[in-house]
Amino acid sequence: MKDFEKEVKKGLSNKPKTLPTKYFYDAKGSELFQEIMDLEEYYLPVCEREIIKNSSNQLAANISSLCNEVDIIGLGAGDGTKTVELLKAFMPLFQHIDYFPLDISADILKVNKENMQVEIPDLKVKPVAGNYFISLPKLAFSDKKRLILFMGANIGNYSPEKAIEFVRFLKENSRTNDLLLIAFDLKKDPEKILAAYNDKEGVTAKFNMNLLARINNELNGNFDLNQFKHFPTYDPVSGVCKSHLVSLEAQTVSIGDDTYSFKSFEAIQTEVSIKYDLSEIEKLAEETGIKLIKHFPDSKNYYTLALFQV
Ligand code: AVI
Numbered sequence: 001m002k003d004f005e006k007e008v009k010k011g012l013s014n015k016p017k018t019l020p021t022k023y024f025y026d027a028k029g030s031e032l033f034q035e036i037m038d039l040e041e042y043y044l045p046v047c048e049r050e051i052i053k054n055s056s057n058q059l060a061a062n063i064s065s066l067c068n069e070v071d072i073i074g075l076g077a078g079d080g081t082k083t084v085e086l087l088k089a090f091m092p093l094f095q096h097i098d099y100f101p102l103d104i105s106a107d108i109l110k111v112n113k114e115n116m117q118v119e120i121p122d123l124k125v126k127p128v129a130g131n132y133f134i135s136l137p138k139l140a141f142s143d144k145k146r147l148i149l150f151m152g153a154n155i156g157n158y159s160p161e162k163a164i165e166f167v168r169f170l171k172e173n174s175r176t177n178d179l180l181l182i183a184f185d186l187k188k189d190p191e192k193i194l195a196a197y198n199d200k201e202g203v204t205a206k207f208n209m210n211l212l213a214r215i216n217n218e219l220n221g222n223f224d225l226n227q228f229k230h231f232p233t234y235d236p237v238s239g240v241c242k243s244h245l246v247s248l249e250a251q252t253v254s255i256g257d258d259t260y261s262f263k264s265f266e267a268i269q270t271e272v273s274i275k276y277d278l279s280e281i282e283k284l285a286e287e288t289g290i291k292l293i294k295h296f297p298d299s300k301n302y303y304t305l306a307l308f309q310v
Contacts, residue, residue, distance in 0.1 A: 005219050005256070012260045017268040019211055019245075021157055024271070025104075026214050032207040039203060041195045044153050044185055045082075047303035052082060055296040055305070056089035062294060062307065063179060064093035067145040074149045075132045077101030080112035082151065084119045091120060098124045100139060102132045136173045146178040153185040153303065156274045163274070167288040171310050180290065180308040184276045188302050190236040193275060197232035197241055205230035208243050208270055221255040231267065239275035244268060281306055 004023060011018040025033065037045045063070065072090070074083055080101060090097055101112045109127035116125045128135045148170055158166050170180055187193075197204055208230045212223040227248050234241040247262035254260075276284075278295065281304070285292045290308045297304040 008215055008219060009255065009258060012255075012268070017260075017262075017266065019268055019270045021271045023214060024207065024211055026210070026218075029207060029210045029214070032203060032210060035203045036199075036207060039196075039199045039201065041199045042204075043192065043196060043302060047185075047298040047300070048082060048151065048153075048183060048305075050298045051296050051303065051305050052085045054299075056086045059086070059181070059296055059305070059307065060089040060093050063090070063147060066177070066179070066309075068094060069096045069144040070094055070147050071142055071144050072097060072099045072147045072149065073136070073139065074099070074101045074103075074151070075136070076150070076152065076154055077103045077109070077112055077127075078152075079108055080115050083149065084115055086149075087116070087120055087123060091122065096124075096144070098126060098142070098144070100126050100128055102128045102130075102135050102139075104131060105129065133169070136169075139173075141175065146174055148174065148178070148180050150180070150182045151305075153183045153273075155182055156185050156276075157271065158274070159272055160274065163284060164287055167284060167290065171288060171290060174310040176310060178310045179293075180310065182306050182308065184281055184304050184306060185273070186297075186302055186304060187236065187239050187275045187277045188300075190234050192302075193241055194232060194234045197234070197243060197273065198230075202230075204232070204243075208245060211270055212245065215255060219255050221253065223253050224251070227251055234275075239277070239280070241273040241275060242269055243271040243273070245270055278304075 007020045011020060036042050087099060101109055103109050106129035109129055113125045113127055116123055155163055209225055212225055212228060215221040216223055228245045229248055231244045231246045232241060244267040246265055246267045250262065250264045252259050252261045282292055285308055290310050293307045293309050295304045295306050
């Protein structure tokens with residue numbers, strides 16, 4: 001049985017039912033995520049771009065005071081359009097930079113390398129395709145310092161326990177004094193957050209629902225997409241934003257030879273997207289034994305790039 005099938009069947013047998021978030025990103029899901037990134041309500045990329053525009057020089061200066069050669073590793077690097085501006089600021093301050101974009105998609109890495117070569121011809125780009133949990137440990141250490149980038153507030157899609165495990169994984173793949181730059185979406189007006197996951201055009205609903213379409217296509221499922229509804233929630237105390245798919249009636253769904261029954265209004269949890277405050281980021285650093293060096297927030301304090309040292 002494929003991992004996808006195993007994880008879907010396990011999730012739908014859980015109480016409450018869950019589906020694994022990572023399977024959002026098939027070709028259609030990735031296309032919908034690109035649309036989400038351009039939505040008026042989805043403020044996260046706007047904040048990240050603002051920070052990169054306004055703080056890259058300062059960030060590069062901070063890091064260059066710690067070393068003069070650096071290997072920069074981008075986890076889930078994508079096409080690199082945002083990172084390119086960050087890297088441009090680093091170039092004049094360092095004698096040598098090797099950039100290792102890591103991404104599941106070899107195709108997107110091709111675009112990343114082409115972009116980098118056009119924008120920063122002197123940068124050495126060494127793409128690594130595959131799951132970064134497998135490829136990062138295989139990446140040989142050089143004698144330079146490592147800077148690992150984890151942008152896009154992707155850490156928010158890990159539960160608090162998984163976020164700790166993830167930072168420990170980064171630490172295990174670093175040496176003392178190496179650096180981590182991690183993007184966090186911050187707690188803010190709960191309505192602003194909820195709207196980002198419940199846009200007027202319904203693109204996020206389509207993105208969430210696409211997981212059921214994917215199960216239908218790839219695992220011979222028979223979800224009726226009209227009988228489920230996208231329903232996000234946000235709890236301002238814990239900072240946890242959750243996406244659900246709620247069954248609109250009592251129904252039985254089959255996936256291959258197995259069947260799953262839903263009570264009416266039973267929900268499947270499909271995603272968590274955790275919003276942090278600064279003390280929670282500090283606590284994450286303490287629990288994982290890394291040192292928070294500096295925050296680079298946007299002007300509204302919606303979002304921060306946090307620089308840590310191992
Ligand atoms: C990729 N990740 C940071 C997005 C988020 O905001 O949690 C995924 C997303 N889900 C719905 N909209 C965007």
